[in-house]
Amino acid sequence: MYLANTGRPDAPPRPAGARRRVPATVVALGAVSLVTDVSSEMVTAVLPLYLVLGLGLSPLQFGFLDGMFNGATALVRLLGGRLADRGGHHKRVALAGYLLSALSRLGLLLAGGATAGIAASLAADRLGKGVRTAPRDALISLSGPPETLGRAFGVHRAMDTTGALLGPLAAFAVLWATADAYDAVFAVSFCTGLLGVLLLVLYVPSAAPAPPARSTPLHGGALRDPAFRRILYTASLLGAATIGDSFLYLLIQRGLDLPPALFPLLPLGAATGYLLLAVPAGRIADRVGRRLPFLAGHLALLGAYAALLFPVAWPTVVAVLALLGVFYAFTDGVLMALAGPVLHAHRRAGGLAVLQTGQALARLLGAAGFGAAWTFWGQGPALWTAALALAGALAAGWRILPAPAPARDAPEAP
Amino acid sequence: MNRRPSQLRRLALVVLSVLVLGGGSLGYVLHARHRGLPTATVDGSFSLAEPGLYYRDSATGQVARRSGTGGPPATGGPACERFYATGERALCLRKLPGIPARTQALVLDRRLREIKRVTVPGIPNRARVSASGNVLSWTAFATGDSYATTAFSTRTSILDLRTGYLIKSMEEIPLTIDGTRYHASDVNYWGVTFARDDNRFYATVSTKGRTHLVEGNLRDWSAKALRENVECPSLSPDDTRIAFKKKVSDDPAAPWRLYVLDLADMREHPLAETRSVDDQAAWLDDKTVGYALPGRDGRAADTWSTPADGTSEPRLLIPGGSSPAAVS
Numbered sequence: 001m002y003l004a005n006t007g008r009p010d011a012p013p014r015p016a017g018a019r020r021r022v023p024a025t026v027v028a029l030g031a032v033s034l035v036t037d038v039s040s041e042m043v044t045a046v047l048p049l050y051l052v053l054g055l056g057l058s059p060l061q062f063g064f065l066d067g068m069f070n071g072a073t074a075l076v077r078l079l080g081g082r083l084a085d086r087g088g089h090h091k092r093v094a095l096a097g098y099l100l101s102a103l104s105r106l107g108l109l110l111a112g113g114a115t116a117g118i119a120a121s122l123a124a125d126r127l128g129k130g131v132r133t134a135p136r137d138a139l140i141s142l143s144g145p146p147e148t149l150g151r152a153f154g155v156h157r158a159m160d161t162t163g164a165l166l167g168p169l170a171a172f173a174v175l176w177a178t179a180d181a182y183d184a185v186f187a188v189s190f191c192t193g194l195l196g197v198l199l200l201v202l203y204v205p206s207a208a209p210a211p212p213a214r215s216t217p218l219h220g221g222a223l224r225d226p227a228f229r230r231i232l233y234t235a236s237l238l239g240a241a242t243i244g245d246s247f248l249y250l251l252i253q254r255g256l257d258l259p260p261a262l263f264p265l266l267p268l269g270a271a272t273g274y275l276l277l278a279v280p281a282g283r284i285a286d287r288v289g290r291r292l293p294f295l296a297g298h299l300a301l302l303g304a305y306a307a308l309l310f311p312v313a314w315p316t317v318v319a320v321l322a323l324l325g326v327f328y329a330f331t332d333g334v335l336m337a338l339a340g341p342v343l344h345a346h347r348r349a350g351g352l353a354v355l356q357t358g359q360a361l362a363r364l365l366g367a368a369g370f371g372a373a374w375t376f377w378g379q380g381p382a383l384w385t386a387a388l389a390l391a392g393a394l395a396a397g398w399r400i401l402p403a404p405a406p407a408r409d410a411p412e413a414p
Numbered sequence: 415m416n417r418r419p420s421q422l423r424r425l426a427l428v429v430l431s432v433l434v435l436g437g438g439s440l441g442y443v444l445h446a447r448h449r450g451l452p453t454a455t456v457d458g459s460f461s462l463a464e465p466g467l468y469y470r471d472s473a474t475g476q477v478a479r480r481s482g483t484g485g486p487p488a489t490g491g492p493a494c495e496r497f498y499a500t501g502e503r504a505l506c507l508r509k510l511p512g513i514p515a516r517t518q519a520l521v522l523d524r525r526l527r528e529i530k531r532v533t534v535p536g537i538p539n540r541a542r543v544s545a546s547g548n549v550l551s552w553t554a555f556a557t558g559d560s561y562a563t564t565a566f567s568t569r570t571s572i573l574d575l576r577t578g579y580l581i582k583s584m585e586e587i588p589l590t591i592d593g594t595r596y597h598a599s600d601v602n603y604w605g606v607t608f609a610r611d612d613n614r615f616y617a618t619v620s621t622k623g624r625t626h627l628v629e630g631n632l633r634d635w636s637a638k639a640l641r642e643n644v645e646c647p648s649l650s651p652d653d654t655r656i657a658f659k660k661k662v663s664d665d666p667a668a669p670w671r672l673y674v675l676d677l678a679d680m681r682e683h684p685l686a687e688t689r690s691v692d693d694q695a696a697w698l699d700d701k702t703v704g705y706a707l708p709g710r711d712g713r714a715a716d717t718w719s720t721p722a723d724g725t726s727e728p729r730l731l732i733p734g735g736s737s738p739a740a741v742s
Contacts (some may be wrong), residue, residue: 049515049537174443180511181446188443191435198431202424254599263556264514375623 025143026152028203029136030159035196036098037160040125041167042189043105046175050182051118074357076130081353084135090349091139091206097132098200101125102193109186134353139204141340141348147286149340150293153333154282161275165268222351227342227402232358234397235335238298239362241390243370243383245270245324248304251379252320255312266321273325274332281329282337290338291401297330298394305387309380335359457490461525462499464488465742467698469735470497472714477506479741480732487732492526495538497737498696502547503575504739507538507554517554521573534582536569540646540694541737544608548575549632551606551615570603570617574632589619590638591626598622605646605694606630609653616647616656627658627675641680645670646694648703650722654678657685657695657703657722672705674722687720687728697722698740706736 084093104124111117137153144152170192171185178184222228249266252258258266285293304323307316336352343351366386373382456476462468466481468491477491491497494506504522509515510533517538521530536554543550553570569583584603589596598621606617615630619639627644630637648657654677659670668690675682685703695703702719709716710733717735720728732738 175511177443178446180509181443181449184443184446187446188439191439195431195435198428202427 022148022152022155023143025204026140026156027159028199029140030156032098032196032200032204033136033156033160034163034166035192035199036101037163038167038170039105039189039192039196040101040129041164042171042174042185042192043108043125045168045171046182046185047122073126073130074360076127077134077353077357078350080131081134081138081350083131084138084349085347088346090135090142091200091204093349094132094135094139094204095197095200097128097130097135098193098197100128100131102128102190102197104128105186105190105193109183109190133356134349137336137352137356138340138349141336141352142345146341149337150282150285150290150334151279152282153337154279154285154329157282157329157333158275158278161271161278165271165275222343222347222354225342225351228339228351228355230400230402231335231339231342232355234294234401235355236358236362237393237400238390238397239359240366240369241386241393242301242363242366243305243386244363244367247367247370247374248308248320248324251308251383252312252317254379255308256314256317266317269317269321270324270328273322274328275325277325277329278333281326282333285330285334285337290334293330294334294338295394295397295401297327297334298390298397300324300326300330302387302390302394305383305390309383309387455490456492460488460490462501462504462741463524466740467704467732468497468499468504468739468741469717469732470494470737472709472734472736477504477737478735492520492522494520494737496541496552497739498541498543499739499741500543500545500547501741503543503550505541505543505550505552507541507552509538515554515556517552519550519552519571519573521550521575530573530575532571532573532580532582534569534571539568540570540605542605542607542694544612545610545651546612548612549573549608549615550575551608551617553604553606555604568602568604570606572606572615572632576612584617587630588636589628590636592639596621596639603628605648607647607649607656607694609649616649618645618647618658625661627656641675644675647675648695648697650697650700652700655722657697659691659693659695660684663690672703672720674703674724683724685720685722685724685728686726687718689728693736696738696740698738704731704738704740706738709734 080093080097084090101124104121107121107124108118111121140152140156141149170188174185174188175181223232245267249263252266253263281293281297300323304320304327307319307323310316335355339352339355340348370382370386373385377385460477460479464479464481466479466488468477468479470476471478471487471489474489475493475495476489477494477497478487478489479491480487492506493508495509496507498505502524504526506520506522508518508520510518514535515537517534517536519532519534519541520528523529534554536556538552539555540553541550542552549572551570551572553568555568569585572581572584573579585601587603589601600621602620603617604620606615608615613632615632617628617630617637619626619628619637625643625645626639627641627647628637628639643660644656644658645661646659649655650657656675656677658673658675660673660682661669662671663669670690670692672685672687672691672695673682674685687705689707691705691707693705693707695705698704698719701722703722704717704719706715706717708714713734715734715736716730717732717738718728719731720726
């Protein structure tokens with residue numbers, strides 16, 4: 001098995017440049033994420049059907065149940081980052097998150113039709129997801145030298161996205177084999193989730209390599225660092241100018257009068273683009289610095305908006321999906337690679353959590369704003385506004401984001 | 415330190431757990447598959463010939479009937495997610511297995527034999543048959559694509575058995591709102607109800623976040639909006655009133671209340687049912703409407719009835735029942 005053979009043969013000096021192997025920790029975390037995403041996307045794919053058809057919830061109630069936890073996730077993520085930093089328990093905190101999510105499937109299975117039980121299980125799942133994200137990304141960013149982080153995150157995100165693509169297929173297979181036994185989907189998802197937990201336990205080294213020698217704690221959070229603050233501001237600003245994928249897909253569907261059965265294929269197309277481009281994008285980011293690719297990724301998003309300002313045809317669809325793939329490949333992992341080295345190892349998980357939360361909240365705001373603009377002004381003006389806002393945010397980001405050569409790995413606190 | 419044994423042990427552990435977890439998954443799937451085999455026993459003699467209240471029994475998923483004279487209900491009807499019937503025809507909506515969801519609409523004759531079947535995308539939602547049994551309509555809603563959970567959309571079909579003409583989705587119908595022709599791509603129709611002439615119908619259209627009651631004309635193929643905030647209309651047997659659900663609260667747990675609208679003076683009044691009803695009500699006679707609510711004591715649904723004039727108290731009619739349809 002590939003995982004077992006990747007041990008760490010490169011203990012002493014490492015061959016320079018991008019030719020070097022991706023750290024075993026990153027591959028292991030990628031495998032964990034892949035398996036876990038299969039598990040969670042299986043459930044996500046069938047949950048609306050299960051709740052609406054199996055339990056007779058109205059779509060409105062479902063939307064409420066679903067949206068209720070998304071806000072809470074952001075706060076839990078901050079907590080996860082903080083806990084991981086305190087004493088360098090990245091693995092332990094991430095493990096708790098993965099385990100909680102896996103066990104939540106068991107909750108779904110045992111809840112039967114009880115809405116309260118289902119709500120509790122969904123909450124547990126989101127809690128787990130929120131807790132584990134930042135420590136996991138911190139582990140990735142601590143696993144290798146800063147100049148290879150782009151590729152490391154690229155590999156991880158590509159594996160993660162593969163899992164997200166396989167999950168619905170697995171769910172489909174189970175439903176097909178059992179004539180719509182939703183509980184079988186939950187059972188398989190539970191087993192898959194446990195496998196992810198086991199891979200984490202066995203193959204991810206526990207401690208971050210940071211020296212715990214210094215007993216003097218770092219004062220203040222990551223926000224004290226001006227370089228980090230600039231990254232946070234830029235990511236949030238650009239996030240607030242992001243309208244949300246669902247709206248883009250809706251615009252395509254409207255423009256093309258796409259049959260509903262084909263609608264799910266749109267995100268699939270974008271995810272495939274992301275999957276294919278994640279590693280190359282990471283390599284490019286390692287070579288030229290992460291600032292430019294991060295901004296260029298948003299430029300691709302701007303391109304997608306612009307393409308939709310014209311009448312939609314099939315080439316537009318291909319272009320928009322490809323541009324979305326580029327956008328994710330050049331912004332998601334790259335942002336972590338950009339921010340990671342700026343943060344001291346002791347406050348990296350917390351810092352990344354702040355960054356992810358800031359970006360997520362800004363995007364939520366952006367999507368809500370676009371939704372309102374669409375309702376009040378109509379589709380065309382709303383999209384123009386979004387494009388102008390993104391162009392403005394890009395110009396601002398160009399000014400705000402620190403030019404290359406930020407601090408190297410784990411700068412000493414002054 | 416010797417890493418090799420530990421590596422081997424780790425690998426062995428992974429292989430072992432893949433076998434155990436994979437075996438567990440497979441076992442569960444096989445068990446579910448076995449259990450999922452059809453348990454429904456359909457009684458060939460069950461038909462629409464007997465007058466009574468037909469409904470879907472949530473315990474079996476099959477249609478059952480309670481006669482007006484009392485006694486135990488007759489069971490053994492077809493298995494449906496949503497059902498409606500008048501004297502001559504019945505409409506049975508089934509969900510086909512798998513993702514994305516598809517709805518199969520089965521048109522059944524008086525003896526509940528299948529005379530037509532249509533498959534549309536989406537989850538079964540509403541079903542109606544005109545009093546004569548000549549025109550039928552059903553609504554399915556499309557949701558559950560994990561990738562697109564922001565909104566759900568409905569597709570309403572209308573089938574005219576006299577001509578065999580099927581409109582798979584009525585969203586293209588020319589629509590007039592406030593006297594002007596309305597063009598928008600976000601129109602969603604649901605909950606059609608037919609008048610006795612087999613031509614006039616009512617339905618709900620939603621656009622730009624609002625719902626309107628529309629009056630439609632099958633022959634001219636046109637529709638005009640009459641009034642706002644009316645969902646799932648249900649025309650009384652004498653064609654004079656419409657029972658509907660009105661959105662009365664922003665609380666997503668209890669948004670609706672049942673109302674009745676008098677078409678002569680366009681005045682509406684609430685019914686005595688204070689719980690939020692998410693159903694297309696069915697008239698049990700000219701004075702009473704029936705509707706399903708989430709069930710008590712672990713049942714999936716219960717059917718209740720309440721007087722159409724807004725007086726009195728709602729009454730638990732059929733524990734475990736949904737999709738009520740009065741056949742006389």
